[in-house]
Amino acid sequence: xxxxxxxxxxxxxxxxxxxxxxxxxxxxxxxxxxxxxxxxxxxxxxxxxxxxxxxxxxxxxxxxxxxxxxxxxxxxxxxxxxxxxxxxxxxxxxxxxxx
Amino acid sequence: xxxxxxxxxxxxxxxxxxxxxxxxxxxxxxxxxxxxxxxxxxxxxxxxxxxxxxxxxxxxxxxxxxxxxxxxxxxxxxxxxxxxxxxxxxxxxxxxxxxxxxxxxxxxxxxxxxxxxxxxxxxxxxxxxxxxxxxxxxxxxxxxxxxxxxxxxxxxxxxxxxxx
Amino acid sequence: xxxxxxxxxxxxxxxxxxxxxxxxxxxxxxxxxxxxxxxxxxxxxxxxxxxxxxxxxxxxxxxxxxxxxxxxxxxxxxxxxxxxxxxxxxxxxxxxxxxxxxxxxxxxxxxxxxxxxxxxxxxxxxxxxxxxxxxxxxxxxxxxxxxxxxxxxxxxxxxxxxxxxxxxxxxxxxxxxxxxxxxxxxxxxxxxxxxxxxxxxxxxxxxxxxxxxxxxxxxxxxxxxxxxxxxxxxxxxxxxxxxxxxxxxxxxxxxxxxxxxxxxxxxxxxxxxxxxxxxxxxxxxxxxxxxxxxxxxxxxxxxxxxxxxxxxxxxxxxxxxxxxxxxxxxxxxxxxxxxxxxxxxxxxxxxxxxxxxxxxxxxxxxxxxxxxxxxxxxxxxxxxxxxxxxxxxxxxxxxxxxxxxxxxxxxxxxxxxxxxxxxxxxxxxxxxxxxxxxxxxxxxxxxxxxxxxxxxxxxxxxxxxxxxxxxxxxxxxxxxxxxxxxxxxxxxxxxxxxxxxxxxxxxxxxxxxxxxxxxxxxxxxxxxxxxxxxxxxxxxxxxxxxxxxxxxxxxxxxxxxxxxxxxxxxxxxxxxxxxxxxxxxxxxxxxxxxxxxxxxxxxxxxxxxxxxxxxxx
Numbered sequence: 001x002x003x004x005x006x007x008x009x010x011x012x013x014x015x016x017x018x019x020x021x022x023x024x025x026x027x028x029x030x031x032x033x034x035x036x037x038x039x040x041x042x043x044x045x046x047x048x049x050x051x052x053x054x055x056x057x058x059x060x061x062x063x064x065x066x067x068x069x070x071x072x073x074x075x076x077x078x079x080x081x082x083x084x085x086x087x088x089x090x091x092x093x094x095x096x097x098x099x
Numbered sequence: 100x101x102x103x104x105x106x107x108x109x110x111x112x113x114x115x116x117x118x119x120x121x122x123x124x125x126x127x128x129x130x131x132x133x134x135x136x137x138x139x140x141x142x143x144x145x146x147x148x149x150x151x152x153x154x155x156x157x158x159x160x161x162x163x164x165x166x167x168x169x170x171x172x173x174x175x176x177x178x179x180x181x182x183x184x185x186x187x188x189x190x191x192x193x194x195x196x197x198x199x200x201x202x203x204x205x206x207x208x209x210x211x212x213x214x215x216x217x218x219x220x221x222x223x224x225x226x227x228x229x230x231x232x233x234x235x236x237x238x239x240x241x242x243x244x245x246x247x248x249x250x251x252x253x254x255x256x257x258x259x260x261x262x263x
Numbered sequence: 264x265x266x267x268x269x270x271x272x273x274x275x276x277x278x279x280x281x282x283x284x285x286x287x288x289x290x291x292x293x294x295x296x297x298x299x300x301x302x303x304x305x306x307x308x309x310x311x312x313x314x315x316x317x318x319x320x321x322x323x324x325x326x327x328x329x330x331x332x333x334x335x336x337x338x339x340x341x342x343x344x345x346x347x348x349x350x351x352x353x354x355x356x357x358x359x360x361x362x363x364x365x366x367x368x369x370x371x372x373x374x375x376x377x378x379x380x381x382x383x384x385x386x387x388x389x390x391x392x393x394x395x396x397x398x399x400x401x402x403x404x405x406x407x408x409x410x411x412x413x414x415x416x417x418x419x420x421x422x423x424x425x426x427x428x429x430x431x432x433x434x435x436x437x438x439x440x441x442x443x444x445x446x447x448x449x450x451x452x453x454x455x456x457x458x459x460x461x462x463x464x465x466x467x468x469x470x471x472x473x474x475x476x477x478x479x480x481x482x483x484x485x486x487x488x489x490x491x492x493x494x495x496x497x498x499x500x501x502x503x504x505x506x507x508x509x510x511x512x513x514x515x516x517x518x519x520x521x522x523x524x525x526x527x528x529x530x531x532x533x534x535x536x537x538x539x540x541x542x543x544x545x546x547x548x549x550x551x552x553x554x555x556x557x558x559x560x561x562x563x564x565x566x567x568x569x570x571x572x573x574x575x576x577x578x579x580x581x582x583x584x585x586x587x588x589x590x591x592x593x594x595x596x597x598x599x600x601x602x603x604x605x606x607x608x609x610x611x612x613x614x615x616x617x618x619x620x621x622x623x624x625x626x627x628x629x630x631x632x633x634x635x636x637x638x639x640x641x642x643x644x645x646x647x648x649x650x651x652x653x654x655x656x657x658x659x660x661x662x663x664x665x666x667x668x669x670x671x672x673x674x675x676x677x678x679x680x681x682x683x684x685x686x687x688x689x690x691x692x693x694x695x696x697x698x699x700x701x702x703x704x705x706x707x708x709x710x711x712x713x714x715x716x717x718x719x720x721x722x723x724x725x726x727x728x729x730x731x732x733x734x735x736x737x738x739x740x741x742x743x744x745x746x747x748x749x750x751x752x753x754x755x756x757x758x759x760x761x762x763x764x765x766x767x768x769x770x771x772x773x774x775x776x777x778x779x780x781x782x783x784x785x786x787x788x789x790x791x792x793x794x795x796x797x798x799x800x801x802x803x804x805x806x807x808x809x810x811x812x813x814x815x816x817x818x819x820x821x822x823x824x825x826x827x828x829x830x831x832x833x834x835x836x837x838x839x840x841x842x843x844x845x846x847x848x849x850x851x852x853x854x855x856x857x858x859x860x861x862x863x864x865x866x867x868x869x870x871x872x873x874x875x876x877x878x879x880x
Contacts, residue, residue: 020122022194098855
């Protein structure tokens with residue numbers, strides 16, 4: 001399969017993830033969308049690395065996965081704290097930054 | 100239609116279907132399960148791209164770890180079942196428009212790409228190369244990653260501590 | 264008489280001593296707070312200046328034909344020579360004025376020590392500091408070699424006048440009088456500065472000597488010269504209280520009497536006459552303006568004399584008398600006889616100071632300025648003798664200086680064929696003698712309204728100064744009568760007799776009306792009906808000025824205020840209101856909901872895509 005096919009697949013997954021982030025009401029749902037987007041990025045990286053025989057693509061993906069896992073942990077911790085404080089994880093009600 | 104093309108097509112279909120499931124289903128727990136499927140499919144994509152090590156890592160960390168964490172979080176926030184999709188999501192049309200626009204933008208760049216030749220072979224076994232790189236060229240990022248994970252661990256613990 | 268030039272170093276010393284005294288008194292607070300020390304410093308400085316002025320005069324060397332009497336140092340640099348210089352011009356005119364100013368300042372400062380003995384100690388120090396500053400300013404004005412320097416000192420003198428008139432600043436009338444003096448003279452100064460600048464832009468120099476050379480060679484650009492000289496003359500109108508800017512001088516009598524003697528009789532008011540005399544080579548080139556000056560001077564003399572006849576306050580009479588005599592001096596200048604005017608200036612400086620200080624004695628004895636509450640000191644000649652000498656000098660009686668100088672002025676005016684001014688000046692001479700002897704009769708010889716002043720006590724210092732001035736007046740007169748055989752201006756043979764007749768007539772009339780009560784003053788007043796009524800009300804000029812001020816200036820100020828509030832402030836306020844409102848609107852972008860921010864990021868990314876695609880083309 002040509003490189004373009006992998007990249008197009010990744011782009012599609014990215015767009016779907018973005019849709020999820022923009023439309024989901026539940027905070028955890030938003031995080032799921034972010035997961036999809038990151039996944040798509042990983043596909044992109046590996047594809048580029050493979051087609052140019054560059055190890056950097058693979059290494060980058062490895063680190064990205066690790067960091068994403070960390071980010072998910074912290075993000076969910078925050079969601080739990082918000083839930084404790086506000087008794088809701090509905091994104092519409094989390095508008096403390098309203099100016 | 101080579102075997103590779105068939106495999107790619109199949110994986111692509113699964114990946115896309117499960118992604119759509121993640122963002123569209125009103126039940127959050129189902130969404131998590133769909134996410135697990137999507138993550139596994141991504142791992143298979145890695146396999147197709149001659150990166151078996153990454154396939155293993157993906158399954159272990161993502162499909163194993165992340166999904167587990169998310170499930171715990173969902174149970175702790177006690178909102179398993181949202182309302183129907185129209186109420187579970189806001190401004191579907193706007194979101195769809197923007198996402199489609201981003202996709203079109205990226206594809207616009209893709210079609211302008213010069214053609215790339217066939218895959219050159221890896222000089223060595225990928226896992227060996229990765230191993231060597233982790234303690235060689237990428238040693239410092241590796242160590243920093245360790246530090247980051249410690250910080251994240253402490254941070255998450257602190258954030259999620261009980262209120263006493 | 265060959266022109267002479269004095270030593271510049273000595274002149275600078277004359278200038279520097281009062282300035283040093285002022286600095287000391289201004290800066291060293293304990294010195295100022297102790298009245299005896301302050302007075303000592305100031306009087307010592309002015310005495311030193313007097314001695315130095317005498318030395319300058321006696322050591323003066325003859326001036327060569329093309330030699331400039333000025334010594335200058337460059338001040339404001341410019342291409343092709345300095346734009347402005349500072350220095351001293353020590354010619355005959357300046358040296359004579361130096362002597363007059365230092366002498367009268369010295370005597371007045373000594374007199375003040377006794378006159379203001381009841382003042383609080385600390386404010387007396389302030390008084391002497393002002394006196395030193397005034398001496399410095401007047402001397403600087405007199406020694407100035409350029410229009411610019413003269414103008415600077417001109418303004419300084421105006422400031423000192425304000426400070427000294429308003430010395431008793433807690434009195435509202437004194438404060439108002441000081442401001443009025445400042446305002447009215449400032450009107451004249453506007454003309455002066457405009458004239459100086461226009462002259463500079465036409466000729467490129469401020470320096471007197473250079474300008475006089477240009478004038479004598481005929482190379483002075485004459486086009487706008489009448490206008491320029493008229494503007495400069497306006498400064499003299501303000502400072503020397505010519506009509507219509509004379510209204511400040513009577514009110515300036517709110518200041519202490521020694522101040523009136525010094526500033527408003529002998530020195531400051533003569534600055535205008537001095538200016539015209541100093542710049543006469545330039546004025547000579549504008550004969551029409553000179554005629555105007557003569558007319559205005561003569562008219563002022565007559566007008567002021569008429570107002571003096573109906574005044575009750577002794578100081579106001581003397582103030583109007585000063586205005587009248589200043590008119591005489593200006594008329595002389597206008598008749599192209601500035602030497603006569605200048606001689607009158609010197610003589611008048613001495614005997615008017617004498618008259619004011621003598622009035623101070625009388626005020627001290629009777630504790631009032633009102634003429635009709637005085638009288639009955641006929642038996643104490645040591646009080647009234649100096650004053651009578653001064654009065655005779657002012658009235659123009661031989662052999663006192665006023666006779667010679669007034670005759671010279673009348674001769675000059677007649678010589679210039681200015682017949683109406685001559686008539687006005689003659690009537691003014693008659694009135695001068697009349698009102699001065701009215702004062703003498705009422706203040707000294709009239710029957711007292713109350714007993715108790717048979718043996719009045721006068722401080723020796725005050726009386727002593729008056730006697731010194733009286734002796735000086737007499738000496739000046741005798742010198743003119745017997746020792747100077749050369750009269751520059753001599754008129755027709757009937758003139759001396761005519762002026763003596765005018766003086767005699769006035770004296771006789773006053774004696775008849777106020778001493779003998781042969782003619783009832785009230786009936787004379789009724790006979791002269793409307794004139795007397797207007798004179799009592801100062802011909803409405805004060806009201807006119809006040810009305811103009813309120814009508815024009817305040818209205819203009821209100822207009823500017825409105826413009827400032829509604830236009831200038833308005834623009835700023837509108838801009839700020841728009842900014843705030845815009846800020847409020849933009850603020851609504853911050854909904855606080857995270858997904859909206861993600862929309863923002865996505866849209867930004869799309870924008871980047873578009874820009875990148877565009878860049879790729």
